[in-house]
Amino acid sequence: MKKSLTATLLALALASAATAETITLLNVSYDPTRELYADFNPAFARYWKAKTGDDVVVKQSHGGSGAQARSVIDGLQADVVTLALAADIDALHKKAGLLPADWQKRLPERSTPYTSTIVLLVRKGNPKGIKDWDDVINPGVSIVVANPKTSGGARWAYLAAWGYAERKYGSKEKAREFITALYKHVPVLDSGARGATTTFVQRGIGDVLLAWENEAFLALKEFGADKFEIVVPSSSILAEPPVAWVDKVVARKGTEAVAKAYLEYLYSDEGQEIAGRNFYRPRNPAVAAKFADVFPKIELFTIDDVFGGWTKAQHAHFADGGVFDQIYQK
Amino acid sequence: MATARTRRSALPGFGITLGFTLAYLGLIVLIPLSATFIRAAGMDWGSFWAAVTSPRVLAAYRLSFGASLAAGAVNMVFGLIVAWVLTRYPFPGRRVVDALVDLPFALPTAVAGIALTSIYAPNGWIGRWLAPLGFPVAFTRLGVFVALTFIGLPFVVRTLQPVIQELQPEMEESAASLGATRWQTFRRVLLPELVPPLLTGFALAFARALGEYGSVVFISGNMPMRTEIVPLLIITKLEQYDYSGATAIAVVMLVSSFLLLLLINLLQKWSRRFQAV
Known part of the structure; x- marks a missing residue:
C-alpha cells in the first residue's frame, strides 16, 4: 500500500514535469508601477503560454527605487529589475557586478520601454x-x-x-x-x-x-x-525609468530566455498599450498616437x-x- | 576550589546556566552587534569622524537623544500616576484601562505612526485645534516627542505596578499617625521605594525610544537638520549604498546608548541606599 502510494506520487511528479513547466520570475520594481505590472504580468503569461506552452508566474516587489536596488545588491533574487532611474541599475553593476556595465545598450530606447514626466x-x-x-x-x-x-x-x-x-x-x-x-x-x-x-x-x-x-x-x-x-x-x-535582466540571477536560475522575453514584450504593441493605459507614455509612436488626448503636450x-x-x-x-x-x- | 564553590552554593546548576546565558547572549546580542563594529572598523579615522560629525548627523543625534530623554522623563511622571491609580484604587472598568496600557506594546509601530499622524496633522481631530494656536504637532519635533511618549508609556507603568502592589498601605498609615504630612509621606516613605523601578522604567522607555523607527517616520516629516531621527538617517545612508557611513552612525549610537544605560543603572544602584529597610 505504502509502496504504491509513493510510486503514484513519483509518477505524478514525473508526468507534470514532462508536460509543462511553471517558471517563476521575480520583478523588483519601484513604487508607482504596482498597477502597471499587475496589468502587464497576466498579459505576458498568456503570450508566453501561447508561444512555448510554459506557464509563467511573475512575482512583484515594490518600494523606493534606491531601497529596491539595495535589496538586490544584498541578495534578493530578482530576475528582472524595473527601476525609477538608470543610476540605481548602474549600482547593481558597480556594487555587486550583477550585470554588465553596458546593460542600457541591450534593449531599444536605452532600455526604457515607457517614459514619464x-x-x-x-x-x-x-x-x-x-x-x-x-x-x-x-x-x-x-x-x-x-x-x-x-x-x-x-x-x-x-x-x-x-x-x-x-x-x-x-x-x-x-x-x-x-x-x-x-x-x-x-x-x-x-x-x-x-x-x-x-x-x-x-x-x-x-x-x-x-x-x-x-x-x-x-x-x-x-x-x-x-x-x-x-x-x-x-x-x-x-523621465526614463529603465529595465534590465539581472545576469547573475538568471544564469543561476536558468531563466535568461524568459526574463529577456518578458522585458522585450514591454516594447510590443500590447505591452505599449498596457503602459499607456496605466498612464506611462508609450515609446512606440503608433501606440503613443492613440493616447495623444490623454497625455498633454x-x-x-x-x-x-x-x-x-x-x-x-x-x-x-x-x-x-x-x-x-x-x-x-x- | 571547584568543590568548595559548589558546596557553598545552595542552588545547583550554576555552571550550566551561566554557560547557557553567555552562549545565548553571545548568539542573540553580541554577534550581530560585533558585525556592526567590524564593518565600521574598515573605515579610517578621518572618514569615520567625518561621517559621524557632519552637521546633519549631529542634528539627528540631538533630536533622537533629546526627544527620547524628554519622552522618558514625561512618562516617568505620568506613568507613575497611571500605575498608582491602576494598582491602588479599585474602580469599575479598571481591567479595561489596565489592558489599554499595553496597546502601545502590541500595536505595530507603523500603525501607531499613521494613527498619530492622522490625528495630529493640521486637518486631523486634534491637529486642527492645535495648529491655529501655534502648536503644529505633526511634522515637527513635537511630533517626534509625542510618538516616543506613546510607545514608552507601558515600560514605566509595567515596571512600577508590581512594586506599588508590594507597598503596604500600613506604612503610609503609620507615617500619618506619627504626624507626617501627605507630602512628607510621599517624599520620605513612598518615593525612596519607587525611585529604583522608576529609573528602570525610564531606562527601558528611553532605550526603546532611541531605536524607534516605524512610528516616528510617519509623524516627523523627515526634514534634514530639523526632524530627522538617527535611525532614519541610517536607513537613508543605506539606501544611498553608503554602508560604512551608516554603520559609523550606528556605532556612535550604540556606544552612547550603552554608556547612558550604564549610567542609569549606576544611578539606580546608588538610589537604593536611600531605601527604607
Missing part, C-alpha cells in the same frame, strides 16, 4: 493659482515632494525644477536659488513617491504635489477628479541635455555634500 498636482479649483514652476514658490504655497536622496521620482522632480529654472534664467546660480527657495516651501519629506502622494492626498498636507505623471493620473482615478487637478508646467523633464528636456547624464547629476546634486545637502545646511 513630472507634473504638478493641485487641489480642485487650484486655490493658489499655480500655473507653472514659478508659482510653486509664491508666498504661502506649501509643496509636497519625497526626499530625492531616497526616492527616484523625487530626484526626477528636483531635476525637472532645476532644468526649468536653468533654461529660463540662463544660469546655474539662478537655478540653485530657485531650487533652494523651492525646498524652503516643503514641510514634509517622505522617503518614497507613494508616501508623498499619501501625505498630499490623504493627510491633506500642502497645496501642490510634485508628482510622477502616472502617479498624478492615478490619484485622479482613485480619489476622484472632483478633488484634485493636474497642472501641466510649460516644460519638464523626460509638454516641452520635455532630457537629463543629458541639462545635466550631462545621470552620473554627473548624481554627483553634483545628490551625493553627500552635494547641492541638495547644502540647501539644508545653511
Whole structure:
C-alpha cells in the first residue's frame, strides 16, 4: 500500500514535469508601477503560454527605487529589475557586478520601454493659482515632494525644477536659488513617491504635489477628479525609468530566455498599450498616437541635455555634500 | 576550589546556566552587534569622524537623544500616576484601562505612526485645534516627542505596578499617625521605594525610544537638520549604498546608548541606599 502510494506520487511528479513547466520570475520594481505590472504580468503569461506552452508566474516587489536596488545588491533574487532611474541599475553593476556595465545598450530606447514626466498636482479649483514652476514658490504655497536622496521620482522632480529654472534664467546660480527657495516651501519629506502622494492626498498636507505623471493620473482615478487637478508646467523633464535582466540571477536560475522575453514584450504593441493605459507614455509612436488626448503636450528636456547624464547629476546634486545637502545646511 | 564553590552554593546548576546565558547572549546580542563594529572598523579615522560629525548627523543625534530623554522623563511622571491609580484604587472598568496600557506594546509601530499622524496633522481631530494656536504637532519635533511618549508609556507603568502592589498601605498609615504630612509621606516613605523601578522604567522607555523607527517616520516629516531621527538617517545612508557611513552612525549610537544605560543603572544602584529597610 505504502509502496504504491509513493510510486503514484513519483509518477505524478514525473508526468507534470514532462508536460509543462511553471517558471517563476521575480520583478523588483519601484513604487508607482504596482498597477502597471499587475496589468502587464497576466498579459505576458498568456503570450508566453501561447508561444512555448510554459506557464509563467511573475512575482512583484515594490518600494523606493534606491531601497529596491539595495535589496538586490544584498541578495534578493530578482530576475528582472524595473527601476525609477538608470543610476540605481548602474549600482547593481558597480556594487555587486550583477550585470554588465553596458546593460542600457541591450534593449531599444536605452532600455526604457515607457517614459514619464513630472507634473504638478493641485487641489480642485487650484486655490493658489499655480500655473507653472514659478508659482510653486509664491508666498504661502506649501509643496509636497519625497526626499530625492531616497526616492527616484523625487530626484526626477528636483531635476525637472532645476532644468526649468536653468533654461529660463540662463544660469546655474539662478537655478540653485530657485531650487533652494523651492525646498524652503516643503514641510514634509517622505522617503518614497507613494508616501508623498499619501501625505498630499490623504493627510491633506500642502497645496501642490510634485508628482510622477502616472502617479498624478492615478490619484485622479482613485480619489476622484472632483478633488484634485493636474497642472501641466510649460516644460519638464523626460523621465526614463529603465529595465534590465539581472545576469547573475538568471544564469543561476536558468531563466535568461524568459526574463529577456518578458522585458522585450514591454516594447510590443500590447505591452505599449498596457503602459499607456496605466498612464506611462508609450515609446512606440503608433501606440503613443492613440493616447495623444490623454497625455498633454509638454516641452520635455532630457537629463543629458541639462545635466550631462545621470552620473554627473548624481554627483553634483545628490551625493553627500552635494547641492541638495547644502540647501539644508545653511 | 571547584568543590568548595559548589558546596557553598545552595542552588545547583550554576555552571550550566551561566554557560547557557553567555552562549545565548553571545548568539542573540553580541554577534550581530560585533558585525556592526567590524564593518565600521574598515573605515579610517578621518572618514569615520567625518561621517559621524557632519552637521546633519549631529542634528539627528540631538533630536533622537533629546526627544527620547524628554519622552522618558514625561512618562516617568505620568506613568507613575497611571500605575498608582491602576494598582491602588479599585474602580469599575479598571481591567479595561489596565489592558489599554499595553496597546502601545502590541500595536505595530507603523500603525501607531499613521494613527498619530492622522490625528495630529493640521486637518486631523486634534491637529486642527492645535495648529491655529501655534502648536503644529505633526511634522515637527513635537511630533517626534509625542510618538516616543506613546510607545514608552507601558515600560514605566509595567515596571512600577508590581512594586506599588508590594507597598503596604500600613506604612503610609503609620507615617500619618506619627504626624507626617501627605507630602512628607510621599517624599520620605513612598518615593525612596519607587525611585529604583522608576529609573528602570525610564531606562527601558528611553532605550526603546532611541531605536524607534516605524512610528516616528510617519509623524516627523523627515526634514534634514530639523526632524530627522538617527535611525532614519541610517536607513537613508543605506539606501544611498553608503554602508560604512551608516554603520559609523550606528556605532556612535550604540556606544552612547550603552554608556547612558550604564549610567542609569549606576544611578539606580546608588538610589537604593536611600531605601527604607
